[in-house]
Amino acid sequence: MAESNFDTRIDYYPTHEHKGIKYRRGHVLPFGATMVPNGVNFSIYSSAAFSCTLVLFEKGADQPYTEIPFPEEFRIGNTYSMIVFDLDFETLEYGYRMDGPFNPEAGHRFDKTKILSDPYAKAIGGRDEWMAPPNWENVYPHRSRLVFEDFDWENDKPLETPIEDLIVYEAHVRSFTKHESSKVKYKGTFAGIREKIPYLLELGVNCLELMPIYEFDEYEHSKTNPETGEMLINYWGYSTLNFFAPKSGYAATGKYGMQVDELKTLIKDLHANGIEVMLDVVFNHTAEGDHRGPTISFKGIDNNTYYMLTPEGYYYNFSGTGNTLNCNHPVVRNMVLDCLRYWASEYHIDGFRFDLAAILGRAQDGSPLNNPPLLESLAHDPVLAKCKLIAEAWDAGGLYQVGSFPAYGRWAEWNGKYRDTIRRFLKGEEGLIGEMSQRLQGSPDLYSTRGTAAGINFITCHDGFTLMDTFSYNEKHNEANGENNNDGNNDNFSWNCGWEGETDDEGINILRHRQIKNALTLLMVSQGIPMILMGDEMGRTKYGNNNTYCHDNDLNWLNWDLIEKNADIYYFAKHIINFRRNHPVLRNRDHFRNSDYMGTGYSDISFHGTQAWNADWSESSRVLAYMLDGVHAKNGFTTDDTVYVAINMHWEALPFELPHLPEGKSWHVSVNTDMPSPYDFHQHTKEPVMEDQYSCILGPRSVVILLGKKPNLTKKKTNLKTNKKSKK
Amino acid sequence: MNFTVTSEIKNSVAELTLSGSLDSGSASVFQAEIQKVAGNVPTEMVLRVSELSFMASAGLRMIVFAKQKLGPSVQIYLVKPQDQIIDTLQMTGFIHSVHIVDKYPV
The missing domain is CATH 3.20.20.80 (Glycosidases)
Incomplete structure (x- = not known):
């Protein structure tokens, strides 16, 4: 078999030279900066620029070491691409200058004095270490960088846990371990979370949802609290600088430019412990704000494409933060799709929670779409086919879609x-x-x-x-x-x-x-x-x-x-x-049918009150009980105990009559929130059988869980007690 | 600081001595040396790194490259790495791919 040999390919040799830098015509796709043999392929889109210039920096340098204008023959359609040779992948920082019209009424805000960050950059420099003081005079504060994409995943892949079996834990990377009491070595970082995997396992959750980890600027809109003198910052990070780059300041190795490796190692280790990783992604707006905000990337590359604009050229503000990403423009739609595919394939992300996702269903003029192409594309995308897609089904513009979010058989919602x-x-x-x-x-x-x-x-x-x-x-x-x-x-x-x-x-x-x-x-x-x-x-x-x-303090840590x-x-x-x-009976994927389709003599679910089989649906009622027949668990494909949940939100203790169980089964106590610890629950398989099988007393504002099953081997019996110290 | 690497094979063990700074500029030199010793099908690889002052992302990748080139059964030992190197290996998780030792033979 013939060996491939890039040295013999004529398309990996330079044809042009600019002040000693060698380059040639590039590949239009993929967008962004891609390592190729001997060089880097740069490709970027702009529909209205007159011309484009590639700007190259040595890492951390005040000024670029060269600027290479894209020759006109390198422009194909609205894309500019070139391969530049002999670049140092680790020390290169790059950006673009776009020359074009400045005509806000027409949606154009080109400014060739600005150096623009690549929307497809895989890493961003400038905020390498959390809250490290920036150089405010920097001509290019958020610099595009290259990353190695050859991480050794070994046998890892996304876990594809059935969604109904997930127990999600929402956390903020820095807040989770920054406090001294976390006792981890690398506080407030991806590496710090890795040290806490045993804790997550002990707790029992199997999905870690991380608040935004796309690169953002913690200094954005920073101000001083006049009362305390404390600096208030963009701590949560719901304001994206770049959709493809992980937050460098969340990595203990960010100062070495290894945030990608550190994050991937965290994901790999979480997966090895059966824990999925979900990202909270913010595609509804960017960090560029409105017409008064900074020009960082999209605004200077193609303002009219990337943002929803009013007829006067101002920014629609459905996000409540100044601008709204134009998600249903075909180019932006493709960028979002490319981005999520990248995170799913290169980072093995298991799912995404979309911040203010109702915006993703708005047309370019802001009106809600009946059939939003972006949401449909994501739902049917082959790379994302096994990813969980979860919408925050509302936005700051008043669109509230809980229960009506366009789902295409795939989307779930924050309820x-x-x-x-x-x-x-x-x-x-x-x-x-x-x-x-x-x-x-x-x-x-x-x-x-x-x-x-x-x-x-x-x-x-x-x-x-x-x-x-x-x-x-x-x-x-x-x-x-x-x-x-x-x-x-x-x-x-x-x-x-x-x-x-x-x-x-x-x-x-x-x-x-x-x-x-x-x-x-x-x-x-x-x-x-x-x-x-x-x-x-x-x-x-x-x-x-x-x-x-x-707040970067105890309020969040x-x-x-x-x-x-x-x-x-x-x-x-x-x-x-x-x-x-x-208990799989708690994790059905299909709704209950309110019928006994398994022939057990019991419905899959039945409702009760202080009287068995007679729930009190009246206006003044504050009590409800329900019973799940374990034989119907997961449509009868598995078997579970009978689970009875009684809820008393009245301020007085109330007696509850218990439904009868089938022959051979008896009621066992699993949970009684009215009891003080450690009597408020009983260990799995060690639940004591109830002495009174016909009724129980629920304390004020308390919940009881009983299990109907064959008696445990223990002979210990218990009465459901109420706590005499309970405050009403 | 300039990167240098030398190698020898002792009783089927590949021993490489590294010094200086291992980054994208020097990674290819290290890679060539790994490929050279791999031809001898060593049973273990020993990296003497007490004089290695810095390892960048490209350097870390060479460890993974060595593991993949030599096969999963070949253990890799890092002898007396400096604290900064250990820290980097820990933070990125690459530490699971190697054995950190004070001397070799262990």
Whole structure:
């Protein structure tokens, strides 16, 4: 067999020279900078530029060492491409100058004095180390770089865990391990997360959803808090500089330019431990802001293509951040597709959560599309075929699509209605039993044809209160954000349990802990995909701040000492997560049929109240119980125990009559949130049988889970007790 | 600092001594040396790196290249790497591909 020999290929030899730099005509595709034998292929698109110049820097140099204009014959259609030879891959930084019209009314904002970052760059220099002071006089602050794409994945590939089996943990890279108490060596980095993989395993989650890790500028819109003197920054990172480049400042090796290797190693190790990786991706806007914002990349390359513009040439602002990416323009659509394919194939990412995804369904004039081509393309893309696609199905322009997001049989959604209903029910609002029954079943009212897995159930996320704060504050307390407490959501559906903020009142603290356990329990026994916010499993507080986007401090950093302080919450969280994993009847992909299609004498699901088989659907009701017949688990393809969940959100203890079980089975106690730790749950397979098989007492504001199964080998029996110390 | 590499084969063990800075400019030199010793089908590879002051991304890749070239059964030992090298290997996870030792034979 003949060996391939690039040296004999005539297309890898230079034909042109510019001040000692050798180059030749390049390949139009792929866009971006691609290593080829002896050189680098550069290719970029602009529909309205008159001309384009490639600008090359030595890493960190103040000024470029050369600028090579693309000869006219190198332009094919609206693309410019060339191969430049003998470049040092590790020390090269590159950008472009685009010459073209400056006519904002027509959508054009070309400025050839600016050096522009490549939209397809695979790494960006300039913010190599987190919060390292930048050179504000830099002629090119966010520099495109090359990366090696020859990572040794060995046998790794995306895990393709069935979506209904996922338990998602939403975390921020820096916040997760930056606190001193994390005790990891590389705090606040990808490498730091790797050190915490044993913790994630112990907790029982199997999907890590990372808040934005695309390169962003933490200094964007930075300001000083006038009251504290503290610097407020773009901490969360929901403002993308480049869609293909990982955040260098999140890598312990960012200063060496090895962030790609470090991130890939994290993903590989998470996969080796059965944990999927999902990215929170922000395609709705960029860091360039509106007409007053900086020109970094897209604005100077092809403003009219990349952004949604008003007829007057201003920026539509459906994102609430100044601009809106023009996602359904065919060129932008292809860039988004190329980007996600890149992350799925080169980084082995298992799924994506799309921030403000309703924007992805808007036309170029901002109107909602019935059949958005981008969403359809992503749904049917061959490379993304096994990736989870999850939409935050609303935007800042008022488009709210929970339950109606164009799904194409593939898309799931963050279920905002789940969050609101559960919170309102937990705080004791009445009139919610009917809606609660829908949420617990996987919201068939919203996703009747899409199945339970269309909904990502969550009670808390990075936006809004933590679980502890949901039960500690009636109002947001965002003064530290420097916006006079005007930012952040006002509709939190929270209840402080009797005192605003932290307290020494034992009764209030017991109630708060119980409410957290109630919330975690409802989340884990609901059909649909549960998502837990980082730290909720240990009672994390942000002291009532529901919008901590700008804080690089304890408001965001996870304090790992809380595991000890709130040990009861942590042990309970571990138990209830693993309870879900142990019971497939909680993880159906299809909705219940409300029928006995397996011939067991029991429906797949049945609803109850204080009386068995007679749920109280009345307006004043605050109680609900339901029973899942384990023989119907996963459409009868597997078998499980009978699971009975009773919820009492009344302020008084109430007796619940239990449904009868089939011959040979008896009720066992798994969870009773009314009991103090460690009696609030019983280990899997060691649940004690109930002495009274016909009724139980539920304490005020508490949840009980019983298992109907053949008796354990233990002879120990228990009565379901109520906690005499319970605060109502 | 200029990169240098020398090699010898002792009892089927390939021993390479590296010094200086291993980056994209010098990686090809290291790669050529790996290919040279690979021809002798060594059972182990020993990299004496106490005088190696820096290893960039391209250098890390040469370790992976060596592993792939020699096969998974051939163990790679790094003898007395400097702290910065160990740190880089740890942070990027490449440390799992090699054995860090103070002397060889171990």
